[in-house]
Amino acid sequence: MSFFPRPWLATLGFALILPAAASAQQVAAPAAAPAPVQWTHLDPLKDRTMGISTQRAYDELLKNRIPTAVVVAVIDSGVDTAHVDLKRVLWTNPREIPGNGKDDDGNGYVDDIHGWSFLGGKDGRNVDVDTYEETRLVAKLKPLYEGKSRTSVPAAKREEYDLYQRVKKDYDKKVAEETKQLQELGPMGEQLQSITSQLKQVLGVERLDTAVLRKPPVSNPQLLALTSQLYGSLLASGQPDMESVVKQIQQAATEGKKHLDYSLNLQYNPRTIVGDDEDNTKDRNYGNNDVTGPDALHGTHVAGIIAADRQNNIGVQGVAGAPVQIMAVRAVPNGDEHDKDVANAIRYATDNGAAIINMSFGKYYSPHREAVDEAIRYAGSKGVLLVHAAGNESNNIDEVTHYPAPVAPKATAAYPNFLTVGASASTNDEHLAADFSNYGKRVEVFAPGVGIYSTLPGSTYGNESGTSMAAPTVAGMAAVLKSYFPSLSAVELKRILMASAQPVHTKVLKPGAKKPVDFSTLSSTGGVVNLYRAVELATQAQAGSAAKGGAAAGK
Structure with a gap:
């Protein structure tokens, strides 16, 4: 990717x-002054910026509520665990003793203090640049089919x-x-x-x-x-x-x-660093505990969007505040992620207490899709919400599948615990839909993803753009809802987040096409998520549940 x-x-x-x-x-x-540094947190009505109303939600709706702890797993390239704006919000495995070289909690992973890396070897080395999935498939299939006609191939292999x-x-x-x-x-x-x-x-x-x-x-x-x-x-x-x-x-x-x-080198195989059989998707105990890795830029930026320290008056503020914590799971190299690693990363996060998983990655071929689909269903059975970036190729993903896919094979409805996010910009005009964003009815909501200011390695900060930035914005919102309304299930979180994205009918440039379309046609909800509206909906849901409980008790 x-x-x-x-x-x-x-x-x-x-x-x-x-x-x-x-x-x-x-x-x-x-045409206009530059958008504020963290425009994501602003309110569309009060600030005339297409943010998610973060600050308004905290100031008006959440100030008298007490949050509870929530763990958000960031499956990504790695997270700078020493960053001044992240180190206080990192998940720490309470059952693991740091640095003793033992698997104290018996979960199969030694010294997994802040998470785990499925891109590392037992000798401490790490994969940085990997091949694309297209490269891996061509390398595997070229010796079998190059120069052959379809009729010369056995029917079972066509x-x-x-x-x-x-x-x-x-x-x-x-x-x-x-x-x-x-x-x-x-x-x-x-x-x-x-x-x-x-x-x-x-x-x-x-x-x-x-x-x-x-x-x-x-x-x-x-x-x-x-x-x-x-x-x-x-x-x-x-x-x-x-x-x-x-x-x-x-x-x-x-x-x-x-x-x-x-990444495009047919002879390159960095998997030897990991030392596993990449086609054995049942193998789960490999990797190392280096969750930062050789290039943590992407994952660090994503982690800061979700939950950068809101109380230290330094740098930036994440969408979610304490006691939301970030679990770092390294499974995305510079190149394409392996299906096996994605499946294991989802399972690791689920088994170690994550309520929400952010997945800012994707590709267009998935040779071991069944392993990832099984992991998505497993996370759903444990009540975990997965938030996935729609992709950055200006594609209609109703027509070309972007993996991990939001819909199971032969199914018509999306996974109930899987939310796909497109990228929007700060202005409610023709540029509201990011030019690079994938779109389609399989994209359920849009969220801020253009010029997003967040944490970068080395306790620095910077702007990045992508659906990779939009997904953690929504994951951060989900964490806020789960923190203040802990009884909400993954299915309810998805429903509320989708309902918060009220249709926007602005004429925008269709991603990749430059022709005007109604913004509401680019996703299934037709809108941009809004935390203020989501908290209102969660409050209503909580009141409804309380009323039902009271009525049941009175019978």
């Missing part, structure tokens, strides 16, 4: 070349032959896309860095942020045209300054090279 979409690539491209001649008429006036033809086409497409993108990213990063440095010198500023670009201290038409374009690009990307964009482009180039060198 690619963790983050890159919506800024298209928006920045036109701004990379300083125009030779620009008239004052070419200067585009900014379904697998057809799979190879599909996956080979997708693999070749990925190679072409990654190659082209890498060729673009290098020059783009260099050119943008040069322009940023020159502009900072001309404008006499140390940082090229939205405030400077919105009202630059110049009258030169060429410079005004360029700064206006860059300002618009920042708004579209959700980044605070051009320095952050340059850094992200450089990181993307590094990531792209890794994908070509490793």
Whole structure:
């Protein structure tokens, strides 16, 4: 999988070349001021920003209620357990003695203090970059079917032959896309860095942020045209300054090279680090206790969205406050996750007390889907809600399945404990639906996922965009509801979260198509989740249950 979409690539491209001649008429006036740093928490009515009304819910509805402890598992790339805004909210296994090299609680995992990694070896090594599922399938099937016609293959093998033809086409497409993108990213990063440095010198500023670009201290038409374009690009990307964009482009180039060198390399097999049989989905006792791993950027950002410390007056605030805790389960490499690891991560989180599991990952092939489906059902039997990112490819997932799938094979209704989330932006206009977000009736709700400011490794912070950011927003909401209304089941949590997303009929640009559609048509609820409304609904549900209980007692 690619963790983050890159919506800024298209928006920045036109701004990379300083125009030779620009008239004052070419200067585009900014449509609006930049969104506040943590716009997610704002209220659509009071703040005119499409947030989830976090602060309003706490201030008006929850202030006299007492929360209870809830554990949210983050199945991801890893979490920086030393982060100043996360270390106080980490789940700690109460039955495990740190560092004694023993499985004190007998759960099959040694020294699993804050969670477990299914991407590590017993010798302490860890998988960083892994292959895509398309790469693994092509490597497996190519020796069997390359150069053969369908009629030459035994009838019993033709379904697998057809799979190879599909996956080979997708693999070749990925190679072409990654190659082209890498060729673009290098020059783009260099050119943008040069322009940023020159502009900072001309404008006499140390940082090229939205405030400077919105009202630059110049009258030169060429410079005004360029700064206006860059300002618009920042708004579209959700980044605070051009320095952050340059850094992200450089990181993307590094990531792209890794994908070509490793993720798309048919001979590369990092699974030897783990030392297991990846096709044996019944095997559960492998990995190590390094829940941070070699690259915890994605998981750390996700964890902060859910429950970054709301009481320490540092950095950012998560959606959920204490005593909500984060359990780190590492199962998502830079590349595609293995079905076996996903299934085991769900089971580990469920067996060790998680009430909610966030899953900000996905792919389009799932060779061991049955293992993941069994784990989803297992979590459901234990009352655990799974919140899943819809994906970042602008696809209609009613037409192309994005795994883990929200619907079981041959079923028509979604899993009752599985909620799929698309990404929305801060403004209620044509850009409300994130351009990269997957959509369709199998997407149940939308949530903030553009320019989301959260925790990053090394006790730092930054903006990221993706359905990977939208899912933890909803997982955080679920944690708030479960914390203040502990009797709510996973099914009830899903129902309330969906009901909180009231239909929005704004005409928006359809993701990937640029044609106007009604926002309400892009998901089954047609709306953006709202914590204030969800707490109202939970309060009503609690009152209804109390009334029924009283009536039953009086009979």
